Amino acid sequence: MRIDVITIFPDYLNPLREALLGKAIERERISVGVHDLRDWTHDVHRAVDDSPYGGGPGMVMKPDVWGEALDEVCAAQEVTPRLVVPAPAGRPFDQKTAVRWSQDPWLVFACGRYEGIDQRVIDDAATRMPVEEVSIGDYVLVGGEVAALTMIEAVVRLLPGVLGNPLSAEQDSFSDGLLEGPCYTRPEVWRERPVPDVLRSGNHAAIARWRRDQALERTYHRRPELLSALSEGDLDKADRKQ
Ligand SMILES: COC(=O)c1ccnc(N)c1
Numbered sequence: 001m002r003i004d005v006i007t008i009f010p011d012y013l014n015p016l017r018e019a020l021l022g023k024a025i026e027r028e029r030i031s032v033g034v035h036d037l038r039d040w041t042h043d044v045h046r047a048v049d050d051s052p053y054g055g056g057p058g059m060v061m062k063p064d065v066w067g068e069a070l071d072e073v074c075a076a077q078e079v080t081p082r083l084v085v086p087a088p089a090g091r092p093f094d095q096k097t098a099v100r101w102s103q104d105p106w107l108v109f110a111c112g113r114y115e116g117i118d119q120r121v122i123d124d125a126a127t128r129m130p131v132e133e134v135s136i137g138d139y140v141l142v143g144g145e146v147a148a149l150t151m152i153e154a155v156v157r158l159l160p161g162v163l164g165n166p167l168s169a170e171q172d173s174f175s176d177g178l179l180e181g182p183c184y185t186r187p188e189v190w191r192e193r194p195v196p197d198v199l200r201s202g203n204h205a206a207i208a209r210w211r212r213d214q215a216l217e218r219t220y221h222r223r224p225e226l227l228s229a230l231s232e233g234d235l236d237k238a239d240r241k242q
Contacts, residue, residue, distance in 0.1 A: 001104065001159060004033040004073050004081070005148055006066075007111040008048055012145035021153060024162045033073070037061075040068040049114050058115035066110065066121040074108055074129060081106040083131040084151065085122060086144030090133035093151055095174035097134065101151075102158040109152070111144035177230045179223060181214030 005013050013034045017025065024030045038046040049059035074081050082104050101107060110117065125131050136147045157163055173180040184195045198210045219226050 001030045001102075001156070002033075002081075002106040003030055003109070003152060003156075004035060004107075005109045005111060005145075005152075006035045006037050006069050006073055007143070007145050007148075008037045008113060009111075009143065009145055010034045010036050012111075012143070013149065015149055016152065020162065021156055024156055024159065027161065029159050029162055030156055035069065035073055037065060037069055040065050040072070052115060056115075060115050061112055061117040061121075063118035063120045063124075066117055067124060070108075070110065070121070070125055074125070077106075079105045080129050081108040083108050083110060083125050083129050084148070085110045085112065085117065085131065085133045086136070086147035086151070087112065087116060087133045088135050088138075088140045089116075090135040093134045093136050093147075093154075095154070098151070098154040098158060101155045107152075107155070109144070109148040111148050113143040174226075176215075177226060178212075178215040179219045179226070181211050181218055 005016075007013065013032075015021070016032050016034070021030075021032075025032055037048055041047060047062065048065050049061050052058065052060045070083070074083065082101065084101075084107055086109065110121075122131055122133065134147075134151065136150050141147060160166070184199060188195050188200070196210070198206050201207065216227075
């Protein structure tokens with residue numbers, strides 16, 4: 001997978017070079033390009049924003065600068081990129097989106113700041129490639145870079161050979177529509193709190209049932225709406241997976 005990020009703060013994307021993601025780059029599971037939007041400015045001030053038409057607070061990112069940047073970064077290759085625009089007004093990003101995008105050969109993230117990017121940039125790009133405006137939650141950030149990092153990590157961890165144990169991705173929260181239950185490791189008793197007996201019983205069927213029940217209970221208390229979204233068939237699938 002090829003990933004490109006366009007931003008006015010390239011250093012914000014340095015975490016991509018660390019740990020799991022850094023290893024994915026070293027192992028050539030992904031190639032990452034980070035591009036400074038100001039490279040496509042032509043004025044002495046390297047301006048990337050301007051006042052909003054219609055008035056209102058803040059500034060809007062300029063279409064001409066973004067247009068040139070996307071033309072160059074997304075220049076036609078044998079494959080077409082998916083353009084992702086992190087935005088508070090975007091569709092919610094979730095595990096299903098991460099799984100879907102993990103099948104893509106090329107993702108380009110356009111990180112906006114200020115009040116956002118001139119809408120015509122998105123409308124123009126959509127004539128040449130799939131474009132998705134996506135939110136990582138119901139809150140506003142200063143820029144799209146942190147959201148891009150979040151989404152890139154959620155996607156890249158699903159790629160073959162990135163996680164040490166591929167089962168991790170299959171069994172983590174949301175993979176079967178439920179939240180993951182509690183986990184434990186040594187010591188057996190810590191500050192007078194023992195590990196649940198069932199986990200030390202060696203009875204794999206009982207352990208699987210206990211884990212599923214814990215996942216159902218946690219989902220019921222913390223995210224009941226996820227349960228109502230699950231069909232009977234999904235719940236049976238969750239049952240079989242445990
Ligand atoms: C500037 O971008 C944001 O504020 C943003 C992006 C993605 N998700 C959000 N919840 C906010």
